[in-house]
Amino acid sequence: MKKIQLLTLGLVAVLGLALAGPRDNSLVIGASQEPRVLGDAWAFVSSAAIASEIESFLWAGLEYIDIDGNDQPYLVTEVPTTENGRVKVTDLGEGKKRIDINYTLRNDIFWSDGTPITSADVKFYYEVGKQPGAPVQDPTYWNRIKLSVKDGKNFTVTFEPAYFYDLVGSAIGIAPAHVMKGEWEKTKAEIAKLDPEKDAAKITELFQGFVSKFSTPSALSKGSMVYSGPFVLKRWVPGSSLEMVRNPKFFITPPGGADKYVQKVTYRFIGDTNALLVAILGGGIDATSSVALTFDQARAPQLVRRAKGRFDIWAVPGVIWEHAEVNKFSNVQEVKDLMLDNPKTRQAILYAMNRQGLVDAFFDGLQPVADTWVHFADPNANPNVAKYPYDPEKAKQLLAELGWKDLDGDGYLERKTDDGRTVKFEIEYVTTAGNRIRERTQVFFQNDLKKVGIKVKINNAPSSVVFSNDFFSKAYDGSWKGLFEFAWLFGIVDDAGVFTCKDYITGETFVPTPENNYSGVNFNWCNEEFDKLRAKAMIEFDAAKRKEYWQRMQEIWAEELPALPYYWRSNPLVVKKGLVNFVSSTYFGSFGYPTTNAWLIGWTENGAQQVFDQAKYGISALEQ
């Protein structure tokens, strides 16, 4: 009998792809990256996007960002606000404030082993992160935070100095003390024997070793961890797949009952995106992860042709901002000659670039043109800022006003400098070699700029070279002299730090020069009004007031163009017909993770109810 069962199971497994999906109420998600660890609450080892996406299935935070970009309570009874009295703001003077955030944990929340989730779990998270020598990735967060526990369900998180983003999402993490505490005590004893100054590297290894006991594929497959999210991890075969099944202890019941929604979720990791595309075409994948196909692959004719009646293909505007930085250090001769430190020059260049033409030609218009660094889906976005539609005549006019003229009749502009030299408008354009989209963009804009008399000199190198300290940060020394195309990721808690010259709260400067040892990424754009508005916005906890500041900042930015905004990248999402609530939006779960409300994912033919409509948050690539 056992043999027959095993044989049946074997057959089922071998034909697993055929049975996946609605037939056994399961879901197979294809991803092109694999997390190295999961549940590393302190990010001692990794904080990769694919890990965050999968962790949404397994662990719940205090709050989450919903599909519309709003805070929602998760493990807590309500989102703390000043209105409900759970947030207390104290003005400390000198532009500094403190906030006290009072949280209450729900009574019906349990770890997957049945242990109640309590304030002790929050306290444990805090204790580990605060331990001297902890290799935390954001030391300022740990320097500013304090925790005081009132009882098993109530605690207060204090930030000093506090910033507006401390009230966005969970203010603090959580980790199962009853599971991890024993190992932590041993690790702490080992750390106590070492000198934090001399043995920093050894201490880091101890922290990583501690986390690895509960987060590596083998540790998790052995059941060394407990879960608070809608699913629990069953098995993780590194390099192949990860399986999760429904967590019976999870406290939210989806409409109609949990049995109507997917019971088993499998991630298949296929590193080569061409092979992943083949696996989708072959029918073995029900949906793609947020880290899966490239934008071009999701629109591949082979996929689009087979999609009718089988798949939906969506383009969801994401938070990755493709743009070109401009070197504005006038001590660099080329910058001075081309007057790149003059906003008029930057405006002329942007007028000459046909950005809409680019996104239409390369992406069927599915990647929206950017106006500023603030995403149009951000509640603080200002739609009325200066825009620079393609207008080569306007570009020529601005350039002529700056003294540029084709003196030698070669089609490119020249001008006489104050010291009597004749300089040609030849601008360097750097980007990451091997990135085909960027290289094609360069050629596209090279052609556009040629039409207004600007010659583009392409100078690419591998990303490890262009993003190294010696190149990226040393624009002051002329390591790059014109445009540098790359992308920033601006989440819902962006604080405009990239364009800040001086932080009026801390006194720090972010223009990389020898004086500050090349720290910061503002390539010499200093606007006092912008910086002062930012300093006010950073400590403004009234959303309406903060929006006012933020909108004015966008106006200034769009007028002065410290960088050239190209477009917002869209994330492709391929989803089988009938699968509902596996949706993405710009800020879902902070960065557009389609798994944020994992308990709602299901197949309509098994009775799952559609709660979210992807059409509201993305554009169908099949209808273009």
Added chain:
Amino acid sequence: MIAYTLRRLLQMIPLLFFVSLAIYTLVALQPGDPLEGLIFQNPHLTQEDIAKLKAAYGLDQPIHIRYFKWLGRALQGDLGLSRTYAQPAAQFIYGRMQNTLLLTGLSFLLALAVAIPVGVFSAVRQYSIADYVVTFFSFVGYSTPVFWLGIMLMLLFAVWLPERLGRFEPIFPAGGFVSPGVSPDTVGWWAYLKDRAWYLVLPVFTLSVLSMAGWTRFTRSSMLEVLQQDYIRTARSKGLSERVVIYKHALRNALIPIVTLVGLAIPGLFSGAVITETIFSWPGMGRALFDSLLEKDYNVAMAALVFLAFLTALFNLLADLAYAVVDPRIRYN
């Protein structure tokens, strides 16, 4: 012979020292360090924060100090912790090595099993239609890019043929090395092995095509050279059967250069095949080494590269010793 072997083994110690030093220096001299990504993502890190992070990852010291610290630990059998996988580098490499050996070992055996008989067959029938056919396919195999062949095979067996045959499941899967949920515990050993074999077919074939084609050509030319020797004519004139002439007299001599070639190819079995492993999502050494260099996971990169250097030196020695076994004229002292 024993003295020669011992001397060669002793020579490997300084060799490995210099190789490890060179590798460590080259890896450490790559542009950027493991923290640059982190610093880049968080422009608000202060200089003090950055200094602390550098110290936490041991990057605050000069390369030579870091190397000797690594060497000291390596001599005690501790190759350090993988920064990105949070597990001991040696343990990580060992797991990947098993996957790689399965893939490359089977490809190696398949390539040998096909190349030597086909090469002999082609040489014995020089300028026949069969020889032209073998030559044609050898050149096709040798010049086909692995990444293209891999993707085409996946499309053929996972998409096109199933679509035309009306099958839902692929004939061979598009990447991976085991079906989700399949393990000896869940489905039993037999079903597990069948599943693993199902996943091995395409990558093994893809990986073996290049060696198969190259070794077929090499065997053919080596055999042709031997078949023109006087002792082959003598053997034939003695009235020996063609089978004995070919397999006892010709092939044994033709094998000498092939042994060298194959001996030098063996370390490659451990280093994995980056392209094939990447296309077929095979978690082997090739991908691990490639990823570790990209992510600047120094401990994994060092463990893998030094181990490969050791294997290369060892198999060079074994190839030298094999000459003496195959060719009695060669003696070492």
